[in-house]
Amino acid sequence: MAIAPPAFPPRKTIVDVAKAVGVSTKTVSRVLNREPNVKPATRDRILSAMKDLGYRPNSPARMLASNRTYLLGLIYNASSSYITSIQNGVLAACRGEHYDLLIYPCRYTNPELLNEIREFVQGPRVDGLILVPPISDLEEVHDLLLELEFAKVAISREPASDSEWTVCTNDREICRDMTRHLSRLGHEHIAFITGHPDHKAMSNRYLGFLDGMCEAGLEVCDSLVVQGENTFESGIDGAVRLLRRKPRPTAIFCANDHMAAGVMKVAHERRLDIPRDLSIAGFDDMPIAARVWPQLTTVRQPLEEMALLAARQLIRRLRGEAAPKFNKLVGAELVIRQTTGPAPANS
Amino acid sequence: MAIAPPAFPPRKTIVDVAKAVGVSTKTVSRVLNREPNVKPATRDRILSAMKDLGYRPNSPARMLASNRTYLLGLIYNASSSYITSIQNGVLAACRGEHYDLLIYPCRYTNPELLNEIREFVQGPRVDGLILVPPISDLEEVHDLLLELEFAKVAISREPASDSEWTVCTNDREICRDMTRHLSRLGHEHIAFITGHPDHKAMSNRYLGFLDGMCEAGLEVCDSLVVQGENTFESGIDGAVRLLRRKPRPTAIFCANDHMAAGVMKVAHERRLDIPRDLSIAGFDDMPIAARVWPQLTTVRQPLEEMALLAARQLIRRLRGEAAPKFNKLVGAELVIRQTTGPAPANS
DNA sequence: CTGAAAGCGCTAACAA
DNA sequence: TTGTTAGCGCTTTCAG
Numbered sequence: 179m180a181i182a183p184p185a186f187p188p189r190k191t192i193v194d195v196a197k198a199v200g201v202s203t204k205t206v207s208r209v210l211n212r213e214p215n216v217k218p219a220t221r222d223r224i225l226s227a228m229k230d231l232g233y234r235p236n237s238p239a240r241m242l243a244s245n246r247t248y249l250l251g252l253i254y255n256a257s258s259s260y261i262t263s264i265q266n267g268v269l270a271a272c273r274g275e276h277y278d279l280l281i282y283p284c285r286y287t288n289p290e291l292l293n294e295i296r297e298f299v300q301g302p303r304v305d306g307l308i309l310v311p312p313i314s315d316l317e318e319v320h321d322l323l324l325e326l327e328f329a330k331v332a333i334s335r336e337p338a339s340d341s342e343w344t345v346c347t348n349d350r351e352i353c354r355d356m357t358r359h360l361s362r363l364g365h366e367h368i369a370f371i372t373g374h375p376d377h378k379a380m381s382n383r384y385l386g387f388l389d390g391m392c393e394a395g396l397e398v399c400d401s402l403v404v405q406g407e408n409t410f411e412s413g414i415d416g417a418v419r420l421l422r423r424k425p426r427p428t429a430i431f432c433a434n435d436h437m438a439a440g441v442m443k444v445a446h447e448r449r450l451d452i453p454r455d456l457s458i459a460g461f462d463d464m465p466i467a468a469r470v471w472p473q474l475t476t477v478r479q480p481l482e483e484m485a486l487l488a489a490r491q492l493i494r495r496l497r498g499e500a501a502p503k504f505n506k507l508v509g510a511e512l513v514i515r516q517t518t519g520p521a522p523a524n525s
Numbered sequence: 526m527a528i529a530p531p532a533f534p535p536r537k538t539i540v541d542v543a544k545a546v547g548v549s550t551k552t553v554s555r556v557l558n559r560e561p562n563v564k565p566a567t568r569d570r571i572l573s574a575m576k577d578l579g580y581r582p583n584s585p586a587r588m589l590a591s592n593r594t595y596l597l598g599l600i601y602n603a604s605s606s607y608i609t610s611i612q613n614g615v616l617a618a619c620r621g622e623h624y625d626l627l628i629y630p631c632r633y634t635n636p637e638l639l640n641e642i643r644e645f646v647q648g649p650r651v652d653g654l655i656l657v658p659p660i661s662d663l664e665e666v667h668d669l670l671l672e673l674e675f676a677k678v679a680i681s682r683e684p685a686s687d688s689e690w691t692v693c694t695n696d697r698e699i700c701r702d703m704t705r706h707l708s709r710l711g712h713e714h715i716a717f718i719t720g721h722p723d724h725k726a727m728s729n730r731y732l733g734f735l736d737g738m739c740e741a742g743l744e745v746c747d748s749l750v751v752q753g754e755n756t757f758e759s760g761i762d763g764a765v766r767l768l769r770r771k772p773r774p775t776a777i778f779c780a781n782d783h784m785a786a787g788v789m790k791v792a793h794e795r796r797l798d799i800p801r802d803l804s805i806a807g808f809d810d811m812p813i814a815a816r817v818w819p820q821l822t823t824v825r826q827p828l829e830e831m832a833l834l835a836a837r838q839l840i841r842r843l844r845g846e847a848a849p850k851f852n853k854l855v856g857a858e859l860v861i862r863q864t865t866g867p868a869p870a871n872s
Numbered sequence: 873c874t875g876a877a878a879g880c881g882c883t884a885a886c887a888a
Numbered sequence: 889t890t891g892t893t894a895g896c897g898c899t900t901t902c903a904g
Contacts, residue, residue, distance in 0.1 A: 191897055202875040207899060215873055237650050238594065239897035241585030242880050259812065262609060269630060278627055278650060283616060303584050303625060410816050439816045446818040465606065466813050469757050469786045471793040538881055549891045554883060562889055586881035589896050 251304035256283035267485025350386040357390020364521035373433035413440020435460035453519030472516035598651035603630035614832025697733040704737020711868035716749040718763040720780035760787020782807035800866030819863035
């Protein structure tokens with residue numbers, strides 16, 4: 179009834195390979211799985227027989243027999259814009275390791291989220307999970323996966339326990355550095371638009387801002403900190419509110435680039451010159467950062483690399499090769515472009 | 526050695542379900558696959574037994590036995606920015622149909638591309654393929670898949686034969702409409718930055734521009750058409766060249782939004798007021814379009830919907846339910862924002 | 873270092 | 889409308 183994938187000439191199996199070489203299927207299976215205990219000579223003969231016969235392993239069969247799928251799952255919030263980088267990193271780790279990626283977008287606010295995830299991991303279609311914010315911030319998700327004893331690595335999450343596997347960046351330090359950059363440019367009234375309160379990494383960014391202000395001996399005025407929601411629109415709202423303050427801030431540091439783009443829009447509409455009248459900084463170095471005018475000063479997180487490290491570690495673990503502890507910290511860097519400049523003289 | 530997915534309590538199988546209900550495994554299998562020839566009453570009993578026992582089908586087993594993977598493959602060029610919309614559309618079609626998505630980024634210029642694709646489809650990890658530009662423009666890819674008799678649907682491709690399955694938009698008509706919009710605003714010197722010549726949909730956009738110019742009785746001056754490459758940078762280059770022309774164009778229509786953003790950058794740097802001094806139009810309605818300042822006038826292609834239709838059709842075909850012909854045309858629409866306005870009076 | 877046999881959980885073909 | 893019987897191609901015992 180359904181159209182089956184064609185198979186002419188009929189696909190070769192390990193039986194064919196085993197026959198051709200004159201060994202048992204088990205031996206073939208061993209070289210397939212890179213197991214030890216195969217004489218190099220035998221191994222080579224098998225390998226070349228595979229090539230000659232055009233043999234390709236049948237993955238469903240391996241899955242069934244080994245109870246593993248060689249598939250990694252990536253659960254993410256559907257509207258996250260950075261997911262492409264993450265995907266690329268994960269796939270880079272999968273290449274050559276015989277793993278593939280199954281992506282699973284969902285809404286992190288969905289009350290059914292836990293059930294969805296349970297379904298997904300018990301499919302059972304994936305061997306391990308990669309979690310990204312804001313889903314990696316949800317304790318319930320980690321608890322569920324712990325209960326299910328399901329392998330996972332979280333990106334941008336501070337490990338709640340020692341056995342939890344994470345890859346994160348120095349959000350806090352780098353935000354202090356950005357604030358320092360601003361203060362060195364002479365800014366004293368520096369405003370901050372925070373990220374969505376559900377995102378933990380966001381609060382670290384704010385802490386870094388506070389660190390920087392403190393270090394520069396600048397006062398953090400309550401009225402110069404407004405709550406954003408990571409969106410372009412909330413950046414607009416934040417800017418509108420901030421530009422009403424007296425004294426008006428001469429610099430606005432946003433917890434992400436989308437909000438910074440919103441601030442830029444408001445500044446442009448008010449005919450403020452960026453950065454002469456107002457400096458603006460973002461965070462993430464999304465593609466948009468280099469494409470707005472003027473180009474946005476921001477912070478680059480090596481998302482792709484983080485994802486690669488996370489996935490590589492996960493694969494090791496699934497192979498049983500991994501160390502018990504894995505909490506990797508990778509460095510972010512300032513990307514100083516055109517939206518930050520000296521504070522106005524009369525400020 | 527490797528950490529196996531935990532299975533406590535041991536997972537239920539169709540045998541358990543069959544026993545519980547007192548039917549054969551085949552009957553259970555039938556309801557699992559929504560096959561006909563099961564008495565509704567039996568069917569209901571089986572369904573509720575499944576629920577009671579917490580049964581979940583083991584997908585590797587189904588794959589092995591049925592020679593299908595219930596996985597769709599999405600092959601795309603790694604640097605394509607619109608891939609998120611496509612993914613979302615495909616996944617929307619997969620939901621509820623027991624299909625999942627395997628993504629496979631690659632470089633369309635890679636000389637190994639055909640081999641990569643061959644490996645991918647013969648994995649055999651996917652049942653069918655969804656192709657997007659610029660890979661869907663490559664004849665060799667279609668030929669290979671034809672030779673392999675592998676099911677596929679192409680997005681944004683004009684079918685080379687009647688049996689080819691495609692979903693595309695009316696690029697040409699909508700570009701004529703955009704040109705008409707510009708001419709009605711009084712523009713006479715309208716420039717066009719074309720897309721990368723490898724992308725077929727791009728040439729249709731150019732043809733639409735020509736149609737529009739013709740319809741408006743405007744002359745298409747060779748010096749007002751420049752070749753772009755779909756990138757922000759090529760938009761910058763194009764703008765620099767175009768703004769040197771005499772008479773200077775009063776409007777620039779770009780074959781995509783990235784290039785339009787590049788044009789905006791140049792315009793801003795030269796202190797041209799958009800749209801008073803220069804109108805700019807893009808194509809795609811990428812997220813960036815609404816976030817630059819002023820907001821970009823562009824064309825919205827329902828990419829997500831296109832992907833959904835493509836995937837849905839592919840799934841039907843894999844089920845053996847599909848019609849032999851499938852060439853879907855979905856409509857794009859103008860999104861008139863702030864970068865297009867009346868032509869300067871003195872032009 | 874290698875092999876024989878027994879399944880993994882499901883579906884296909886045929887029978888009833 | 890339902891059941892029976894073989895496998896799918898591989899990995900896993902466990903025995904050499």
